[in-house]
Amino acid sequence: MIKVLIVDDEPKLREGLRSLIPWEEEGYTVVATAANGFEALEKFHSFAPSLIVADIRMPGMDGLELIAELRKQNANCHVLILSGYADFEYAKRAISCHIDGYLLKPVDEEELISYLQELRVTIEREEQFSRLQTEAEVSNHEAWLRGLLQPGSEDIAVPEAASRLGLQGESEVILLQLMRPHKGEDGREERVRSLLERYLPPERAIFFSLPPFLGLLLKEPLKDEAARAALWQDLNRIIAREGLDFYAASGGAALEPEQAAASYTAARELLEQAFFGRREILVSGAVEQWAEAVKEPGELADSERDEEMELLLAVETGSTEVLSPLVRQIICKLVETRYDETYIKDNLIRIVSSTIARLEAVNPDVRTLISENASPASEVYNSYYLSDILSMVADYLEHIAKQLNTGGRGDEIKRITDLIQRRYNENLKLGMLAQIFNYNSAYLGKMFKNQIGEHFNTYLDKVRIEKAKQFLTQGMKVYEVAERVGYMNADYFNAKFRKYVGVSPSAFRKEQ
Secondary structure, three states: EEEEEOOOOOHHHHHHHHHHOOOOHHHHHEEEOOOOOOHHHHHHHHHHHOOOEEEOOOOOHHHHHHHHHHHHHHHOEEEEEOOOOOOOOHHHHHHHOOOOOOEOOOOOHHHHHHHHHHEEEHHHHHHHHHHHHHHHHOOOOOHHHHHHHHHOOOOOOOHHHHHHOOOOEEEEEEEEEOOOOOOOOOOOHHHHHHHHHHHOOOOOOOEEEEEEEEEEEEEOOOOHHHHHHHHHHHHHHOOOOOOOOOEEEEEEEOHHHHHHHHHHHHHHHHHHHHHHOOOOOOEEOHHOOOOOOOOOOOOOHHHHHOOOHHHHHHHHHHHHHOOOOOOHHHHHHHHOOOOOHHHHHHHHHHHHHHHHHHHHHHHOOOHHHHHOOOOOOOHHHHOHHHHHHHHHHHHHHHHHHHHHOOOOOOOHHHHHHHHHHOOOOOOOOHHHHHHHHOHHHHHHHHHHHHHHOOOOHHHHHHHHHHHHHHHHHHOHHHHHHHHOOOOHHHHHHHHHHHHHHHOOOHHHHHHH
């Protein structure tokens, strides 16, 4: 029987789950229950359950904190999360903790049983594999490999381990990390292991498994980038046929057996930043491409740029050619702020959502477009590469921009005047628009003056003042109108109003 621990702060729910679900019929047995995360950790160490069914919201240590602590301890258990809150924030945080399922209270009995049936196959296979691995550990290569790659983990000297493995001279460690599906593995990982073991003959490489990694100890280092690319392609061909994604890293050449451990450590460290790499390479220092904001030529100093505003205007005006560079610029700054996958994903989705919301505020057609084009949020949170996320977000925004705008290059001035009519209260700058439309600002300003008959700033001021007159007529206070039409300084607004109307805003309102 597969051991289960139920964790919930509601006694009725704990006992309800224990009694209402036909655990034994499905191959499970509830070994214990707990009222919070602290109690669950204690009972986990006492009973070693293979499955934990836990509530998200609990006093003391909640479900997400419990999972984080278990993962920190490398606890090899499966987790199903229960929540009475249909909250996307909780769902995405739970998913990032590598859980096996997320169910809402009240629990649907059939849905839970479906999860249990899927997990039973996975857990039984894992337990069987674990037993076989333990029984064979003394006689297979794993112990010798640990002695070589993790000196001190086994009572084996490195020279002896190298001799037993037939390793002489140079070598190189290749590490792989398979990205696990959230609902069980259904045998795919084991099939990948089997295929990798047969990939290279023993005289060329030794396949090994040091959880959570799979690896190849190459008896001859990779010679150049072409060899590295060819190896990645071979690995991808093997793993992709099982529908799994993966990270792969090379630890570099070890000149003698005693340096194989350093190659293993280097590869493991590289896998920690694999999210910042890209597909089709054995990762190596890839985070550097994101570490600093892109310094592209432009007329605005980097400190003066508002990329989120530029992104909004680029989508709204259909300037698709600048969207991908803008998204990349935003991602680079997020990486600079915090080198953290979840932080980057959270903020990128926030920026996309904010952009769409601001589009909807001035364009009712956007709502229909959004309903027809699903947000990339789910794909972003489930993505393993930041470069893929860049493409997803840029493609999504480009698609929205193209559907919002049917005009091409040559109607920029019309698009700018329409934009001013909609966004007169925003901090619009000619330099920002010049970057979006890929013009020199002086040239764009001259184009604007020739077609409209007025300078950009004059036209913007006049639109704002006309809007201000409407608001004043409605009885709004002067400082409120100033903010409403885009002037943060009331005195500056007064001066502009006098310039174009001939009287102060207060006097104008009294005349109405």
